[in-house]
Amino acid sequence: MQTKTGASHQISFLMPTLGAQLDPRQPLKQLADTLPWSEFESAFGKYYSEEGRPAKPVRLMVGLLLLKQMFNQGDETVVAGWVQNPYWQYFCGMAEFQWSVPCDPSDLVYFRKRIGEAGVQRILKVTAQLHGNKAQETEVVVDTTVQEKNITHPTDTKLAHKIIRRCWKLADRNGVKLRRRYRKAVRQCVMAQRWRKDPKKRKAAHRALRKMKVVAGRLIRELERKLPECMKQEQRANFELYRRVLRQQTGDRQKIYSLHEPQVYCMSKGKEHKKYEFGSKASVVMTKTHGVIVGAVAHEENLYDGDALRPALEQTRAITEAQPARAIVDRGYRGRKEVDGTEVLLPGKPKPGQSKRESAKMRARFRRRAAIEPVISHLKHQYRLLRCFLKGFVGDQINLLLAAAAWNLKKWLRDAALFWLQLLRFILNPQTHVTSSIHL
Numbered sequence: 025m026q027t028k029t030g031a032s033h034q035i036s037f038l039m040p041t042l043g044a045q046l047d048p049r050q051p052l053k054q055l056a057d058t059l060p061w062s063e064f065e066s067a068f069g070k071y072y073s074e075e076g077r078p079a080k081p082v083r084l085m086v087g088l089l090l091l092k093q094m095f096n097q098g099d100e101t102v103v104a105g106w107v108q109n110p111y112w113q114y115f116c117g118m119a120e121f122q123w124s125v126p127c128d129p130s131d132l133v134y135f136r137k138r139i140g141e142a143g144v145q146r147i148l149k150v151t152a153q154l155h156g157n158k159a160q161e162t163e164v165v166v167d168t169t170v171q172e173k174n175i176t177h178p179t180d181t182k183l184a185h186k187i188i189r190r191c192w193k194l195a196d197r198n199g200v201k202l203r204r205r206y207r208k209a210v211r212q213c214v215m216a217q218r219w220r221k222d223p224k225k226r227k228a229a230h231r232a233l234r235k236m237k238v239v240a241g242r243l244i245r246e247l248e249r250k251l252p253e254c255m256k257q258e259q260r261a262n263f264e265l266y267r268r269v270l271r272q273q274t275g276d277r278q279k280i281y282s283l284h285e286p287q288v289y290c291m292s293k294g295k296e297h298k299k300y301e302f303g304s305k306a307s308v309v310m311t312k313t314h315g316v317i318v319g320a321v322a323h324e325e326n327l328y329d330g331d332a333l334r335p336a337l338e339q340t341r342a343i344t345e346a347q348p349a350r351a352i353v354d355r356g357y358r359g360r361k362e363v364d365g366t367e368v369l370l371p372g373k374p375k376p377g378q379s380k381r382e383s384a385k386m387r388a389r390f391r392r393r394a395a396i397e398p399v400i401s402h403l404k405h406q407y408r409l410l411r412c413f414l415k416g417f418v419g420d421q422i423n424l425l426l427a428a429a430a431w432n433l434k435k436w437l438r439d440a441a442l443f444w445l446q447l448l449r450f451i452l453n454p455q456t457h458v459t460s461s462i463h464l
Contacts, residue, residue, distance in 0.1 A: 042114050042121055051440040055433060056115040060150060061086075067146055071138045080127050085135045086147065087116035088126070093407055093430035099129040136414070136422055144425040148320065149343045151432035158314035162349040163389070165310045165396045166336055168329050168356070169404075171322060171420055172303040173288045174413045178281040181217045184236040185210065186283055187266045191243035194259065200250045206239045213239075237270050287417050289326050303412065304420045307336035308403070308428070310396050312352060312389070316435065317399075318344050320428035322421040329353075330360040337366055352393045403427045407434075 046053050065082045072079055091112055092102040103125050106112045110121055136144070152159040176182065188210055195202050216232035219225040244266055248256060269280045281288050281302050291301050305326055309319030319340035323332055333351065341347050350367045360368045371390045374383045404410040407427040414423050 041119050042110060043119075046110060046114055050111060051437040052111045052115055054440050055437060058154065058436075061117065063150060064147070068139055068143060071143075080131060080135075081117060083117040084126055085132070087112075088132060089136070089426060090147070090430065090433060091115065092132070093426040094434055096406055096408055098413075099132045103127065103129050103132075141418060141421045141425070144422045144429075145339070145343070148317075148425050148429045148432070151429040151436075152316055152318050152343055154432065154436055155314065155316045159311060159316045159318055159344055160346060161311040161313055163312040163352060164318065164340060164348045164350075165312050165352045165393050166307060166319075166333060166357075167354065167393075167396045167400065168305055168307050168332055169400045169409075170291050170293060170301040170303055171306045171409055171424060172301050172411050173282070173285050173420070174411055175282040175285055175288060175302060178302065181214065181233055181236065183269050183280070183283065184233065184240050185214060187240045187269065188236065188243060190262075190266075190283070191240070191247060194247060194251075195243075198251060198255055200247065202243065202246060206243075210236060210239060240266065240270055285416070287324065291326055304417065305332065306409075306420075306424050307332050308396065308400060309336050309340045309351075310399060312392055315395065315399060317428040317431050320424045322417065322424050324417050328359075329356040330358065333357060333360055333363050333368065337363055352389050354393065399431070403431060407431055 043053070048054075061083045064086050068082050068086075088102055088106065091097070091106070092099065095102070095105075097105060106116070107122065107125055113122055116126065188206070192202075192205065194200075213232035213236045216225070216229050220229040244263055247259075248263065251259070265280065265283065265286060269283070272279050279290070280286050281290060288302050288304070291303070291305060292299060293301065295301075305323045307319070307321045307323065308317060310317050319336050321332070321336045321339050323335070333353070337348065337351065347364070348366050350369055351363070352369045355370060355372075357368060357370060362368060369386070369389060371393075374386070378386075400409075407430045408423065409427040412420050412423045414420070
């Protein structure tokens with residue numbers, strides 16, 4: 025059920041409100057007063073019913089999602105830290121300081137599923153519009169990266185062992201007595217993999233892997249014979265997944281690298297320290313001059329960078345309500361000179377007859393393109409893009425959009441803090457000319 029809007033909290037006349045006790049110069053308080061929270065309430069109100077128990081306020085849930093991403097917290101840690109931080113409570117719409125947790129951490133999971141990818145994209149749109157004209161530039165910088173999934177490095181031995189253990193659990197849960205469990209044989213096969221790189225024991229390791237696959241196949245067939253019909257229908261998709269894993273070979277395409285995240289694919293980005301990464305490819309679109317993120321798209325397939333450019337620009341048009349005139353990219357986008365009316369600029373030799381002025385302008389553009397590389401690094405190490413813990417491909421897209429929204433909000437906070445520093449500098453030394461113009 026949707027919460028009642030406009031409900032006033034009874035405030036003690038002996039104690040001022042929470043907002044009156046906080047420092048008005050604090051950037052997070054200014055951000056809380058600037059964000060259009062009513063827009064979120066009207067947009068997400070359609071996801072709630074008119075009946076049932078009242079839900080948590082929309083501002084509280086959106087605020088917790090943004091705080092989690094901005095300060096690199098988990099669902100449990102952001103809820104625990106919310107109790108100790110009055111600025112976080114004010115950011116989430118509290119009129120008085122609260123002593124208890126605002127919600128269960130699992131409520132954030134349900135809220136993300138409720139609003140979905142479209143709702144999180146609306147949050148990114150609001151954070152981009154918060155920067156005004158800085159998000160309306162005609163030139164954007166585009167690059168791709170890998171958002172790794174929360175899985176271990178995949179090997180055939182791990183996958184076969186996980187299938188066997190899942191079969192054991194399924195049999196125990198449904199009271200199926202297996203003809204043989206192969207516990208000792210499986211343990212010996214797993215131990216044989218420890219010396220897989222030893223030339224003298226490599227053949228024994230390969231034999232052990234083949235035996236584990238045979239054992240897994242036997243358990244799957246026995247469960248299909250002995251399980252009840254309703255449970256057999258429920259596990260049909262899992263059994264098909266298990267068989268596909270056991271059949272796949274080293275050089276196959278569209279391989280399965282994880283049982284709980286089967287949509288994960290393998291990417292090689294040419295990194296010396298990390299040859300392969302397992303997750304989803306992500307495109308990031310940033311304005312050239314001011315560095316506001318106006319697009320963030322996760323790709324369900326390992327697309328060529330040139331093919332990944334169109335969905336990224338489509339999302340940019342939906343967020344900024346304008347088509348970028350030029351997209352500055354690296355040489356990985358070779359083969360694309362124009363996409364839906366947007367000119368694609370790649371570094372290369374100057375065109376015949378190009379003036380020195382135009383050549384210098386193009387070199388400046390490509391030097392500025394390199395600015396997106398540290399932005400992507402910040403997204404990974406400070407805004408939870410390094411490893412996605414959310415379930416499925418929808419979780420990849422939601423995590424990427426929230427990381428981009430957190431970057432925009434943190435950029436706004438830095439501008440707000442810099443404004444007060446510049447103002448203090450001007451008051452102490454009025455003769456100093458403030459060259460940078462900062463708008464809240």
